[in-house]
Amino acid sequence: MRRTAAAANRTGLIILGLIAMALGLAVLAIGFGLTASIDPALEAGADLGPVASVLALPYSALIAVIAALILAVIGLRWLSAQVPRKDFAKPFRMQADSRTGLTTVNAEVIAEAVAADLESADGVSDAQVILRGTARRPELLIHVAADERADIDAIIADTAQRAAGNASLALGAPLSAVALEIAIARTRSRRQRTVNIQ
Template sequence: MPADRANRTLLTILALVLLVLGIAILLAGTDVFGSGFGRRPLLDNPPARFIGTHGGWVWPLAAVAAAILALLGLRWLATVITTEPSQRRINISTDGTAGRTVLDAGALATAIRAEVEDCPGVEDVDTKLSGQPHAPRLALNVTADRDVDLPALRERIEALVLPRIRYALGKPDLPVSLDLTYPRRRRTHIG
């Protein structure tokens, strides 16, 4: 996923920047930057004097930089938190020579739901198609009857249903996430 890759890259860069700053602070305390540098007062240093002298333009520039960083942080947070949107159309054609075949994702989800519900012991199926139109991903959440053997149902879906779906889409490597659960028990109230 591109968002995961961007997330890892951004966190790695942030970690490296913080590591370099931490090492620089440790080295400043050991007089690597000159004798007495680590023992100088914090506010009596050239950067503080520069900011004090040129505060008329430094602080507004710092505010703009902080606002840009805050917006980038919010964008990053939104990318991490939001889920991938559902796919509306799936591109079925495998090569460009035969033309372009596009299938409505809602119709495909209905067909997949009907196919999985035909398996004995299935109570409910929730389907979600995501990814790119030419590289979709399928997520199946199947609720099974309490009397059904889940491993056997999983084998049946993987051996019979998923190959037919992949064949119909012309995507033998279609990634599928399969989640099998039992229904929640209903609480009965007495009285």
């Protein structure tokens, strides 16, 4: 339900994969003597001296530090993009005329109210709601944890009719999109759920 950097991850993995594969295959090609016909210096029995001599060039330490900085920036940005984001909507501006004042409502506040409304339904033990979009075109993302024996279709109908109706009434606009993900609440094992009747 939260946003992740799925596209960036896949692009990054493809780029890294291609680079690593190209390097590895190049090393193997030289090692197995496939490149000797192209350049006699690249025959299988030659040593890695020419590669190592690149490191002996002047300014190579400085270039290494700069390359390290660039790699560090890419690595840190990629790592920080892995934290899933909720991306709530910006506070809704609800007033009809801004000359008489502004009315702003936090999306988190409405989302919490919708979650509390959902939790009052039968078979729902926990609900998390994210509100995105604008006041005119709100989008609701709902994660519901249902009881393992709950009537799933009834929960869906209740969400669509009652909870979404209440949310739409509160916002004064129809919901442009609602996404509902139904998970099952973790309950204790059967032994612990047993009730003794006296």
